[in-house]
Amino acid sequence: MRRYGWDTCVADAFAPYEDEGLIPARVVRVDRGRCDAVTAEGTVRARTAPVATDDPTRAVCTGDWAALHPGGTGETADGSPEVRALLPRRTAFVRSTAGNRSEGQVLAANVDVALIAVPLAAELELPRVERFVALAWSSGARPLVVLTKADLVPDPATLAQLAADVEESAPGVEVLSVSAADGDGLDVLSAVIAGGTCVLLGPSGAGKSTLANALLGEDAQDVHAVRDSDGKGRHTTTTRDLLPLPAEAGGGVLIDTPGLRGVGLWGAEDGVSSTFAEIEALAGECRFHDCRHSAEPGCAVLAAVEDGTLPQRRLESYRKLLRENERIAARTDARLRAEQKRRFKEMSAVGRYNAERKRGPRRDR
Numbered sequence: 001m002r003r004y005g006w007d008t009c010v011a012d013a014f015a016p017y018e019d020e021g022l023i024p025a026r027v028v029r030v031d032r033g034r035c036d037a038v039t040a041e042g043t044v045r046a047r048t049a050p051v052a053t054d055d056p057t058r059a060v061c062t063g064d065w066a067a068l069h070p071g072g073t074g075e076t077a078d079g080s081p082e083v084r085a086l087l088p089r090r091t092a093f094v095r096s097t098a099g100n101r102s103e104g105q106v107l108a109a110n111v112d113v114a115l116i117a118v119p120l121a122a123e124l125e126l127p128r129v130e131r132f133v134a135l136a137w138s139s140g141a142r143p144l145v146v147l148t149k150a151d152l153v154p155d156p157a158t159l160a161q162l163a164a165d166v167e168e169s170a171p172g173v174e175v176l177s178v179s180a181a182d183g184d185g186l187d188v189l190s191a192v193i194a195g196g197t198c199v200l201l202g203p204s205g206a207g208k209s210t211l212a213n214a215l216l217g218e219d220a221q222d223v224h225a226v227r228d229s230d231g232k233g234r235h236t237t238t239t240r241d242l243l244p245l246p247a248e249a250g251g252g253v254l255i256d257t258p259g260l261r262g263v264g265l266w267g268a269e270d271g272v273s274s275t276f277a278e279i280e281a282l283a284g285e286c287r288f289h290d291c292r293h294s295a296e297p298g299c300a301v302l303a304a305v306e307d308g309t310l311p312q313r314r315l316e317s318y319r320k321l322l323r324e325n326e327r328i329a330a331r332t333d334a335r336l337r338a339e340q341k342r343r344f345k346e347m348s349a350v351g352r353y354n355a356e357r358k359r360g361p362r363r364d365r
């Protein structure tokens with residue numbers, strides 16, 4: 001199970017279920033009330049109990065750790081394995097679903113690193129990078145910008161300049177450049193994501209599929225070929241949304257769920273704050289604590305734009321993402337959002353606590 005991300009944190013969270021005779025499993029795919037889940041004995045197909053609340057974010061999703069009843073004893077509905085509980089999620093990518101009463105839908109759970117593919121071929125689209133970085137932070141995962149197609153920028157000085165532009169738009173975020181074409185940078189990237197759970201985000205044509213294949217190695221290409229030939233979002237039973245990375249490269253998994261690639265912001269205020277950390281810091285210096293940074297006297301943000309230390313583009317991008325987030329929040333059930341946010345905070349607190357305890361005796365299996 002370690003191959004699939006099992007660690008002491010998951011082991012601790014699972015311990016109470018072990019006493020009930022349940023077994024741990026990681027969900028690799030969900031469809032039509034069933035899920036495929038990896039157990040220590042192999043992959044099983046399990047029933048996912050109907051969600052007993054009106055909150056769709058509590059439904060089983062790819063990346064979840066579940067406590068399964070193994071079935072076969074007459075204790076489950078039709079003798080097949082059954083999901084009895086989900087372990088608290090360390091992180092979650094939530095999509096806002098359209099409609100009057102917008103609700104979140106979880107697309108991927110327990111992601112450690114969000115790889116944001118930014119193609120070096122075209123002109124850099126920094127606002128788009130900022131949007132994906134905000135989304136990643138708000139999920140709880142660590143963003144990592146991957147500049148793809150580095151072979152198309154042969155001049156090292158130009159490459160360094162492009163990387164510097166991206167770094168300025170993503171303070172505190174690691175930026176790596178890779179080329180799937182000639183293999184440059186892939187070993188560094190593999191080492192960074194080894195052992196954890198990652199997802200690939202980024203616009204169409206950014207080179208995500210190519211990069212995924214390069215990271216996953218030979219075997220996985222077949223899996224992708226199955227989905228590509230289909231093209232309708234229908235999958236054959238061999239398709240998984242959670243794929244193991246090669247053991248030689250340190251293991252870990254890559255989640256590549258349809259729909260995750262173009263996700264919107266949802267309850268992402270915190271993510272936007274982290275993405276524009278330097279603006280938030282400047283805001284602390286404004287004369288008025290509720291300064292909107294539009295025309296107020298004594299505004300430190302506007303002063304920074306004025307003296308050239310803060311690019312005007314950054315401020316505009318920040319405002320745009322805040323507005324977008326407010327729009328989504330306005331059509332989302334407030335009680336539900338507050339509840340989900342509270343639970344999410346609780347879970348990340350548990351995750352952090354466990355991460356700090358990680359140095360204790362290992363209970364990996």
Ligand SMILES: Nc1nc2c(ncn2[C@@H]2O[C@H](COP(=O)(O)OP(=O)(O)OP(=O)(O)O)[C@@H](O)[C@H]2O)c(=O)[nH]1
Nearest residue numbers: 149151179180181203204205206207208209210211
């Ligand atoms: N030169 C060069 N081209 C690349 C590289 N990686 C990908 N490409 C090309 O970029 C194009 C898009 O790559 P994909 O991997 O399909 O991009 P994607 O992000 O998966 O696109 P969607 O499936 O639409 O989301 C293809 O023509 C690839 O051959 C690279 O490292 N170097």
Ligand SMILES: [Zn+2]
Nearest residue numbers: 286291293299
């Ligand atoms: Zn201000």
